[in-house]
Amino acid sequence: MLRGDFMSDQSEMKSLLKRLEKSGIPLTKDINEAMLAIEVDYFTDFETMDFFADRPITFLKNENGAVKTISAPHMIATLLYHLELQKGNDVVLIGCKSGYIAALIAIIVGEEGSVKVLDPSQSVIQHATSRLTHWPTIEVRHIESLQISPIAFPGELNRVLVTGQIKELPEWINSRISESGFVIAPLGGITGQKLMKLECQDGELLPTDLGHVSFGPVDISDVGIGPIGPNELADILELAIETFREMEAITKEENDSIEDLIVNLRDLPDDLPPPGEAGVAIEEHPMIRLLYQSSPSFIRLWPLLQLMVQPNLASPGGYDIDSDEYFEFDDFGI
Secondary structure (H helix, E strand, O other): OOOOOHHHHHHHHHHHHHHHHHOOOOOOHHHHHHHHHOOHHHHOOOOOHHHHHOOOEEEEEOOOOOEEEEOOHHHHHHHHHHHOOOOOOEEEEEOOHHHHHHHHHHHHHOOOOEEEEEEOOHHHHHHHHHHOOOOOOEEEEEOOOOOOOOOOOOOOEEEEEEOOEEOOOOHHHHOOEEEEEEEEEEEEEOOEEEEEEEEEEOOEEEEEEEEEEOOOEOOHHHOOOOOOOHHHHHHHHHHHHHHHHHOOOOOHHHHHHHHHHHHHHHOOOOOOOOOOOOOOOHHHOHHHHHHHHOHHHHHHHHHHHHHHHOHHHOOOOOOOOOOOOOOOHHHHOO
C-alpha cells in the first residue's frame, strides 16, 4: 500500500497539515490521520514535491499532452471536510483522481463503509485499479458516460463526491440522493466552477455555495491543449467580475467596462483563428485588440484575475517565506 521513504513523506505531511490548519483550512482528526497514513507517492509516477507545497501534482498524461492531476492538499482536505464522513458511510466518488482520494475516504469510513469509484476514462481506471489492488472496500468501475446510470448500481446514494468539472449533475444522481444525503460537485464551465453542496431535505436538493474553484473535467478526453478563444476568455471574465463583486473589489466603472468587453468577445466570429495564426499579427487579432482597448480596466484588477486564471497559485498550505522550510528559487532550478 505504501512505498518510498515513508518517514520522510510523513514528516513533510505533518508540516503541511500544520500550515493548512494555521491558514484556516478545516481539518478533523480523521482527515489528519488519513492523510498521514497514505503516501501520495504511491499514486503517481511523477514528482510529488509540489504536493507538500500545497499544489496539484500530475498522475497521468494523455496522448494529446493533457494531464490529470491529484488536487492540491488544501482542496482535498476541504472536500473531505464537507463530506462529513463517518464510520460505515458508503461513498460514491465520480472521478478517480488517481485513487488517492478514494484511499483517504476508505481510511475514514473504515471496514464497515465502502467507496465506489466511477470514471469514464479507461486509462484513469487502469491507473487507479493498479494502485488499489489491496483495498477490499474500494470498487473501481468504468462508465461509458456520466449521463447514464451504471448497471446494477445501488438505488439510494448518501454521499457523492464529484472530483472534476461538470456543467450539471446527471439526473440519475439527482434522483437517487437519500434523505439528508448530499452530493458535492464543482458545477460550471471549463474555465471556472462553483463548488456546490446539494443536500436532500424533504425530497428536494438544497444548494450551498462553497466558493469558486477551477477543476479540470472528469473525463480526460474532454481535456485538450490549445490557445484560449474569445468565448473561453469571456467565461473567465464573467467568473472574475462575479467574484470581484462578492469581494467588493470592483468599481462600477470597472464592472461596466469588463461587461462590455465580455459582450464584444462573444460577438466575435466562432471560426476566428487563434492569435498569431492565419497570417494575422498577434497585435492585429480582434480579440487582442479588444483587450488592448479595455486595458485600463485590467491594470488594477490584473493580479486578482491572474489568480483566477491560474488558481493553483493559491496555496494556503504552501511554505512560509519566513520559515526554514521555505525553498529558495534556486532549489527549483529557476
